[in-house]
Amino acid sequence: MIWRAEGGFVGRRLVDAPERGNEEATRPDDEIRILAGDRLIDGPQYGFSRVATAAGTQQAVPLECAEADFGNGRWPLRLKVRHYFEKNSTTGVVRVAASRLVDVFKEVR
Numbered sequence: 543m544i545w546r547a548e549g550g551f552v553g554r555r556l557v558d559a560p561e562r563g564n565e566e567a568t569r570p571d572d573e574i575r576i577l578a579g580d581r582l583i584d585g586p587q588y589g590f591s592r593v594a595t596a597a598g599t600q601q602a603v604p605l606e607c608a609e610a611d612f613g614n615g616r617w618p619l620r621l622k623v624r625h626y627f628e629k630n631s632t633t634g635v636v637r638v639a640a641s642r643l644v645d646v647f648k649e650v651r
Contacts, residue, residue, distance in 0.1 A: 543640070556626050556640060567636045568627045572644065577603065577619035581612050593619065604646055611648055618648045 544553040558570055579593030579601065586606035593607060594600040603619060611618050622645035629636045 554640060556642065558624070568629050570624050570626050573623045573625060575621045575623060576617050577621050577646065578617070579603070579612075579619050580615055580617050582607050582609050605648055607648065616651075618651075620647050620649050621645070622647065 543556065544551055546552075556570075578595050578599055580596065581594050583592040583594045583600060585591035585602075586608075589606060590602045590604055591607035592600060592602050593612075605619070607619075621643060623641055624644045625638050626640045626642075627636050628639040
């Protein structure tokens, strides 16, 4: 990742594979999150489906969903997010330095 800052360009390198000497506390870690949507509104079309919640929130997801995926009030859509950590060499505090979306999928039951 490279971006422009006041003093020029700065960047960050995200590494999925553990590097030598990489501490357990700073290894990348995955988190699964529920993606809002408990009903199919439209689709699938061109690999996308439009889903919604009872509150009216709608979104298009890059998945081919069917009515059956949302049976019994299920929220089957998930996001897989990978967090990258860094450790402050002075204090030893570990914090999330960056996060990225890894996958969008349907939970199969």
